[in-house]
Amino acid sequence: MLTLNHFLVLGAVLFCIGLYGAIVKRNAIAVLMGIEIMLNAVNITLVGFSLFNTAKPYSTYLTGQIFAIFIITVAAAEAAVALAMVISIYRKRSTVDVTDFDMMKW
Amino acid sequence: MDLATLLFWIVAVILVGSALLVVGLNNIVHSALALVVVFAMAAGIYLLANAEFIAIVQILIYAGAVTILILFALMLTRTVNIQTNSNPINKYWWLGVIISALVGATILFAVTVSPHFVTPASSALGYSAHNSTCPLPPNNVVYIGNLLYSPTCYSYVLPFEIASVVLLVAIIGAIVIGREEE
Numbered sequence: 115m116l117t118l119n120h121f122l123v124l125g126a127v128l129f130c131i132g133l134y135g136a137i138v139k140r141n142a143i144a145v146l147m148g149i150e151i152m153l154n155a156v157n158i159t160l161v162g163f164s165l166f167n168t169a170k171p172y173s174t175y176l177t178g179q180i181f182a183i184f185i186i187t188v189a190a191a192e193a194a195v196a197l198a199m200v201i202s203i204y205r206k207r208s209t210v211d212v213t214d215f216d217m218m219k220w
Numbered sequence: 221m222d223l224a225t226l227l228f229w230i231v232a233v234i235l236v237g238s239a240l241l242v243v244g245l246n247n248i249v250h251s252a253l254a255l256v257v258v259f260a261m262a263a264g265i266y267l268l269a270n271a272e273f274i275a276i277v278q279i280l281i282y283a284g285a286v287t288i289l290i291l292f293a294l295m296l297t298r299t300v301n302i303q304t305n306s307n308p309i310n311k312y313w314w315l316g317v318i319i320s321a322l323v324g325a326t327i328l329f330a331v332t333v334s335p336h337f338v339t340p341a342s343s344a345l346g347y348s349a350h351n352s353t354c355p356l357p358p359n360n361v362v363y364i365g366n367l368l369y370s371p372t373c374y375s376y377v378l379p380f381e382i383a384s385v386v387l388l389v390a391i392i393g394a395i396v397i398g399r400e401e402e
Contacts, residue, residue, distance in 0.1 A: 131236070138312070139308075143293055150255065158262060162269055164271065186278070187386065188383075193286050
């Protein structure tokens, strides 16, 4: 029997893995991969809530799935801008190591 | 254990395993390829949750576009030791473990103590509660299309337009930021 807790626990575990990757990685693109995993975890949680939502009238609006669509949109925009920033910084500094990104430090 | 639960467990185990590979592999190109498996398995989870449109969009955008974007960025940025360790972790990795474990424990605690009003999936799937004047949509894709575009039913037209503006800004911003300065 598939319950809501399946989706919630899976989303929590994926979110933690993505958070770990986003914190500890030194390659900027690997940090972005961790953020993508975190966004996917949130999407899984929202779609799970949408499946088990029976509160009228919100269950007829598929709120969770609509939220997931907008999250996917924003994630695509975020990936495009962030990778453009990484490539731009690489062109100036010849590195993608986030520990070397200190040009905004006073 | 019925078939849906069995499929869920198979997909979830592959999903978590490949996510661990993404954060654990030493070669960053291998990490990017494991990320494709993560995205495809997430699409499988969406299919199990009766969200066919999200699953298709996930395959198209994540497994297609975002992965290609990441691979192109990897090709355009050369790291010094691509063979040995191109995906290093910093010296505070134990802090990352602690923070992730704390966040995960908090989420799981919230899941266990908060009351959610749920019903079994079999009765939650029906669209019979559709009480507006709109006709009953035949499937998930048409339903989402009605919700996104319909001028008469309750719809998300304004957020959809704002999302398109966000995409336009992101396109222009990516071009401006990534442009070669002469």
